[in-house]
Amino acid sequence: MENQMEWKDEYNIGVKIIDEEHQRLFKLINRLFALGQEERKSARACREGIKYFKAHAVKHFEDEENYMELIGYEDLETHRRVHRDFREDTLPALERELERSDYSQEAVVHFLAVCAGWLIGHTLTEDRAIVGGKIGKWEDLLPEKEVEAFRQVISRLLHDMFRLKAQVISEAYDGEKFGKGIYYRVVYGREQDRGKWEIFLVFEEKLLINTVGNIMGIRSGRLDAMLMNACRYTASQFVWRVMRHFPALSSYEMQEANFLTYDQFQEAFEKKKPQVSLLLDTSGGYFAYCVIAPHQYQHSIGTPLEVDNEMSEIEKYLTGRDATHKPRVLVVDDSMTVRQGMKNLLAEDCEMSAVSSGVAAIRAITLDPPDLILLDYEMPICDGVLVLEMLHSEDEFAHIPVVFLTSRDDPDTVRRILALKPAGYLLKYLKPAELKKRIREYLRL
Numbered sequence: 001m002e003n004q005m006e007w008k009d010e011y012n013i014g015v016k017i018i019d020e021e022h023q024r025l026f027k028l029i030n031r032l033f034a035l036g037q038e039e040r041k042s043a044r045a046c047r048e049g050i051k052y053f054k055a056h057a058v059k060h061f062e063d064e065e066n067y068m069e070l071i072g073y074e075d076l077e078t079h080r081r082v083h084r085d086f087r088e089d090t091l092p093a094l095e096r097e098l099e100r101s102d103y104s105q106e107a108v109v110h111f112l113a114v115c116a117g118w119l120i121g122h123t124l125t126e127d128r129a130i131v132g133g134k135i136g137k138w139e140d141l142l143p144e145k146e147v148e149a150f151r152q153v154i155s156r157l158l159h160d161m162f163r164l165k166a167q168v169i170s171e172a173y174d175g176e177k178f179g180k181g182i183y184y185r186v187v188y189g190r191e192q193d194r195g196k197w198e199i200f201l202v203f204e205e206k207l208l209i210n211t212v213g214n215i216m217g218i219r220s221g222r223l224d225a226m227l228m229n230a231c232r233y234t235a236s237q238f239v240w241r242v243m244r245h246f247p248a249l250s251s252y253e254m255q256e257a258n259f260l261t262y263d264q265f266q267e268a269f270e271k272k273k274p275q276v277s278l279l280l281d282t283s284g285g286y287f288a289y290c291v292i293a294p295h296q297y298q299h300s301i302g303t304p305l306e307v308d309n310e311m312s313e314i315e316k317y318l319t320g321r322d323a324t325h326k327p328r329v330l331v332v333d334d335s336m337t338v339r340q341g342m343k344n345l346l347a348e349d350c351e352m353s354a355v356s357s358g359v360a361a362i363r364a365i366t367l368d369p370p371d372l373i374l375l376d377y378e379m380p381i382c383d384g385v386l387v388l389e390m391l392h393s394e395d396e397f398a399h400i401p402v403v404f405l406t407s408r409d410d411p412d413t414v415r416r417i418l419a420l421k422p423a424g425y426l427l428k429y430l431k432p433a434e435l436k437k438r439i440r441e442y443l444r445l
Contacts, residue, residue, distance in 0.1 A: 004030050004033060004216075004217035005026045005029055005030055005033075005116065005120075005215060005216055005217055006026075006215065006217060007022075007023050007026045007027075010163065011123055011124065013130060015067060015130070017063055017067065018060075018063070018064055018067065018130070021056070021059075021060040021063065021064075022060075022119075022123050024056060025053070025056060025057060025060065025119055026119070028049070028052065028053045028056060029053070029112065029115060029116055029119065031049055032046065032049050032050065032053060032108070032111075032112055033112060033217075035049055035108075043102065043103040046103050046108050047098075047103055050095075050098065050111065053115070054091060054095075057086075057087075057091075057115075058087055061083040061087060064079070064083070064130075065079065065080055065083065067130075068130060071130075073130055075244070078244065078250070079130075082122070082237075082240075086118060090114065090118070090307065093306075093307035093308070094110065094111045094114060094115075094307060097110065097111075097307065097308070098111060106311065109225070109226050109311075110225075110226075110229065110310075110311045112226065113225070113226040113227070113228075113229035113230045114229055114230070114233055114307070116216055116230045117212065117229060117230030117231060117232060117233030117234045118233045118234075118237070120212060120215055120216075120230065120233075120234050121233055121234035121235075121236070121237030121238065122237060124160065124161040124162075125157065125160075125161065125237050125238060125240075125241040146275070146276065147171055147276055147278070149245070149246070150242070150276045150278065150289070150291070151168050151171070151278060153241075153242050153245050154166070154242060154278065154280070154289050155168070155280070157238060157241060157242065158280070158282055158287070161211075161238070162211040162282075162284070164211070164282040164283060164284050165282070165283055166280045166281070166282045166283075166287070167280060167281050167282075167283075168278055168279070168280050169279055169280065169281050170278070170279040170363060171277070171278055172277060173277045173278060173279035173288045173290065173363075174269060174277070174355060174356065174357075174360045174363075175265060175266050175268070175269030175270075175290075176353070176355055176360060176363050176364035176367055176368070177262055177266075177353040177364060177367060177368045178202055178203075178204050178286055178288075178367050178368055179204065179205075179367060179368040179369075180204065180205035180206070181202055181203065181204060181205065181262065181367075181368075182202070182203045182205060182208060182223075182228075182231075182259065183200065183201075183202055183259065183260040183261070183262060183264070183265040184200070184201045184202075184203070184231075184232065184235055184257070184258075184259055184260070185198060185199070185200050185201075185256075185257065185258055185259075185260055185265075185268075185301060185302070186198075186199050186201075186235075186236060186239050186254055186256070186257045187199075187254070187255050187256040187257070187300075188239075188243065188249070188252035188253060188254055188255065189252060189253070189255045190251055190252050190253070195294030196255070196294055197243075197249065197252060197291065197292070197293065197294055198268075198272075198291070198292040199239050199289070199290065199291055199292075200260075200265065200268070200274075200288070200289075200290040200292070201235055201238075201239070201287075201288070201289060201290075202265070202286075202287065202288035202289075202290075203231075203235075203285065203286075203287055204285035204286040204287070205223060205285070206284070206285045207282060207284050207285025207286065207287055208223065208227065208228075208231045208285075209221060209222070209223065209227070210284040210285060211284060212227065212230050212231045212234050213227050216230060223318060224318070225311055225314045225315050225318065228259075228314045228317075228318065229310060229311070229314060232257065232259075232305070232310070232314075236254060236257060239254075240254070242289075256300060256304045257304065257305050258301070258302040258303055258304055258305050258313075259302070259305070259313070259314065259317045260301060260302050261302075261317075261320065261321075262353070263352075264301050264302055266353065266354070267301075268292070268301060270336065270340075272292050273292075274290045274291055274292050275291050275292065275293045276289070276290065276291040277289075277290045277291075278290070279363070286367060326349065326350050326351040327349075327350050327351065327371040327372065327443050328350065328351045328353070328368070328370040328371045328372075329346055329350040329351070329352055329353075329370055329371065329372045329373075329374060329439070329443075330353050330354070330355070330361070330364055330365065330370040330372070330373045330374070331343065331352065331353070331354040331355075331374045332354070332355055332356075332357075332358065332360075332361040332364075332373065332374065332375045332376055332379075332384070332387065333354070333356070333374075333376040333379070333405060334356050334357060334376060334379045334380065335376075336356070338376070338405070338428065339354040339355075339356065340354075341432075342354070342374060345432050345435060345436055346436065346439065349436075349440070350443075353368070353370070357379060357380075357381065357382060358379055358381065358382025358383060358384065358386055358387045359381070359382050361373070361375070361382075361387050362382075362387065362390060365391070365397055365400070369396075369397060369400060370400065371400075371401075371443065372400070372401050372402075372403065372423075372439070372442060372443055373391075373400055373401070373402045373403070374403050374405050374426070374439070375387060375388065375402050375403065375404055375405060375422075376404075376405050376406075377404045377405065377406040377408070377413075377417065377425070378406070378408075384404055385420060387402075388402055388404075388420055388422060389420075392421075401422075401423035401424075401442060401445070402422045402423055403422060403423050403424045403425060403426055403439070403442055404417050404420075404422050404424070404425035404426070405425075405426055405428055406425060406426075406427060406428065407427070407428045407429060409427055423442055423445070424438075424442055426438060426439070
């Protein structure tokens, strides 16, 4: 049956009263999944089942807090606050939605997705920390040590939660597009000051399906609103757990969350410099974790997700994401003016992405091979020539047409360019209409 959460021994933390209640909550969610598939005739049964689930969840919170108090757990107040937020804010909002819709299937699906995501995240992060499944907190870190600290926490969490062996493949991820990526943003702040931390999480689609999707028993191999909702709540708790390792950040609370289009996400990287920007290969899919410090925060991006709107916003997000069938063009140029100009010129006809260096180009092409590459001929460190040679040396990428962008049209430069056997070259000073016309011809070819 679709949507059946499977309890695994690795979820046990070794405290009998907590482990047994976690297993019971998993079973209750599974019963509700089964009832939710029976549509209208199950409304009464769902109502009773949801009440029963809520009662067990609230009792579980109480038992957990009593145990933590008994052992003198240092993060008891944090744990209480997480419980309180779910009990007093999230659950009541979901119940109001259920009542307003007379327990419609859509509202039941929403309830189950949120509870499943919250339960997965809480069981595999907060509750594991009770028995020491954590890395010590870091204080007074020098800037060069901060990245290493984040790296250790994130790798450890990915392993503890999903048994993923994550390898950091870049500590300077620059917002390159993932093949089928999900871009999630959370904002943390405090009442006493205006500074806000922005955290961006980028997931390759298959990573979400292979982790949260597998735990929920989803066999369709595709993202839907239920899985996206569950992933959102799991991801939010992942971020919260990471922040708990840094005393300077532990008093911040989540104030906003939303899913971004790639254009919105890339725009943030054009304007801001992340303090931490890690790209990881988890063996189950690519994952990026980026942190932007308060002094870089400017304004909200996209529509904030609330319980009242998240189902409709996620459906809208998935629909817009699946509707794109334009040719994909990657612009590689160290000039922001050129990158933005090419994006503006071609956005109507093409799905655009842009990077500022040859190194970032290789990473971008690996994550999401484009249909055409517009490559600056002269760039510092890793220039266009090196990028083209690397692409030609890899069978996987050798077929991608590369068109050089250059400001030079002297005979010697033209001869050197043509000797590299690109798909062509374009002069940057051509009129926009002429540039657009020639790029369309390259795409047709």
